[in-house]
Amino acid sequence: MLDLTxxxxxxxxxxxxxxxxxxxxxxxDVDRFTALEGERKALQMRTEELQARRNALSKQIGMKKGKGEDASAEMAEVGGIGDAQKAGAERLEAIQSELAGMLMSIPNLPQEGVPVGADETGNVEVRRWGTPRSFDFTVKDHVDLGTPLGLDFETGAKLSGSRFTFMKGPAARLHRALAQFMLDVQTTEHGYTECYTPYIVNREVLEGTGQLPKFKEDMFWVLRGGDDQQAEQYLISTSEISLTNSVREQILAADQLPIKLTAHSPCFRSEAGSAGRDTRGLIRQHQFDKVEMVQIVAADQSDAALEEMVGHAEAILQKLELPYRVLTLCTGDMGFGAAKTYDLEVWVPAQNTFREISSCSNCEAFQARRMLTRYKNAQGKTEMVHTLNGSGLAVGRALVAVLENHQQPDGSIRIPAALRPYLGGLELLKA
Structure with a gap:
């Protein structure tokens, strides 16, 4: 959340x-905020006045009693002041609660220098890597390529409804290999600690990273049977949620930073985009896998950490020999908790365009305030950490990109050299 001050x-x-x-x-709601702030200031001033009057009366009562004089009038006034203070405290608590609720619904402020724009048309391309392949045969999309390899959308729909996929055989093996490859690169080459996290989390955890309260309708809710009192729990939409919250309500030492965590997990999103081109295939699913990167850093290190994290995501795409571009998102296209975001978009031949495969964001202290996560800086002063997150990468979309970019005329898939050790040295994936 934003700093109220x-x-x-x-x-x-x-x-x-x-x-x-x-x-x-x-x-x-600026008018409501201004009104609440005005009332809060007046209440606090009145509270100070009442306390000063009460202190003065207490001295008078003590002096009168010491002299054997009647202090009943002063004592009655003190009683009235006590009632007024109690009422003021209750109202002040209500105001603070309403202000806190308002803060929970306000997004992060864009960094200075982030391009201003209303939507994705305002995003700015930073760089490109690789050249889209020229095919001398008719390009197939990942659905037509993957179906003979074991991508089974019909069974997925039969089991769970639309936007779920069942995988078997070579497709399932490739999907697993991609996730393992990404984890190994992030841990052995980029210094992240591998984690395994719960897939179900409590309400306050989602409040910490900003999914709640604003995006409740985009989450899958969980009703757990067998308890007298049902806990409010949700399936994670990204392991950013559990990784980042692993340091919630802590005061970290400066030498503990940076903390770099990664995890491979399924992600569950009830919002999966509108009807159109993405209703076909793996691009938008209610359940998909992702290797997530999270960094917890000192406040003055987050800008550099964001650039580093983008490089860590780019390394995966380069090793998979996939053309891509990097975009700086404009103010109108950034996520709720982000102060600055880079998107990585991979080339998808069948769509003849780039599609998002990773989003890396610096949230600065926005999530830390919600999680109450701080650290002691070099001067011993306690301040909020900065948090960052990014995909390293979305596994399903990487599978799409590998299938389409490395397809062969006979429908087989050439396996990039970096991925071959994870497939037993296989050079071609065939039905």
Missing amino acids: LLRRDLAAVVARLETRKNPQPFL
Whole structure:
């Protein structure tokens, strides 16, 4: 969440930066916030006045009692002040609760220098790597290529409904190999610690990374049987949630940073895009796998960490010999918790375009405030950590890219050299 003192100090500047995300600015009810802040200040001032009066009366009562004089009037006034203080405290608590609720629904502020735009058309290309392959035969999409290899959309739909996939044989083997390859690169070459995390998390965990309360309808909810009181729990939409929250409510030592974590997990999203080109195949699924990268760093290191993390995602694409481009997302296309985001888009031949395969974001202190995660800096002062996350990579989309970019005229798939050790040295994947 945003720092409340920032809103109090310069509300106009905060609103101006929020307006770059979407116009008109829908995130903060400025009039309501201003009214609550005015009432809060008045209540706190009144509370101080009442306490000063109570202290003065207490001295008078003590002096009168010491002299044997009647102090009943002062004592009655003290009682009235106590009632007023209690009522003021209850109202102040309600105001603070409402302000906290407002903060939970406000997105992060874009960094200075992030391109301003309303949607993806405002994103800025940073660089490209590789050249899309020229085919001398008719290109097939991953559905036609993958079906003979064991991509089974019909069985997936029969088991779970639309946007679920069953894999078997060579397709399942390739999917597993890609995930293992990504994990090995991130751990052995890039210094991440491999983790295995729960796939079901509590409400406050999702509040910590920003999925709740705003995006509740995009989550799969879990009802657990057998308990007298049902816990509010959800299937994770990314292991960023569990990895980042692994340091929630902690004060870390400076020498513990940076913390670099990675995990391979399924991801569950009830929102899977609108009807259209992505209803076919693996591009948008309710359940998909991803190798996630998370970094917890000191505040002055997050910008450099973001560039590093993008490089870690790029390394996977380069090793898989997949053409891609890197984009800086504009203010209107960034995620809720991000201050700056790079998207990596891989070339998809059958669509003749680039499609997102990784998104790397610097959330600065936004998630840390929600999780109450801090560290002691070199001067011994406690401050919020900065958190970053990125895909390294989305496994299903990597499978799509490998199938389509490395397809052969007979429908077989050439396996990139870096991936062959994970497939027993196999050079061609065939039905």
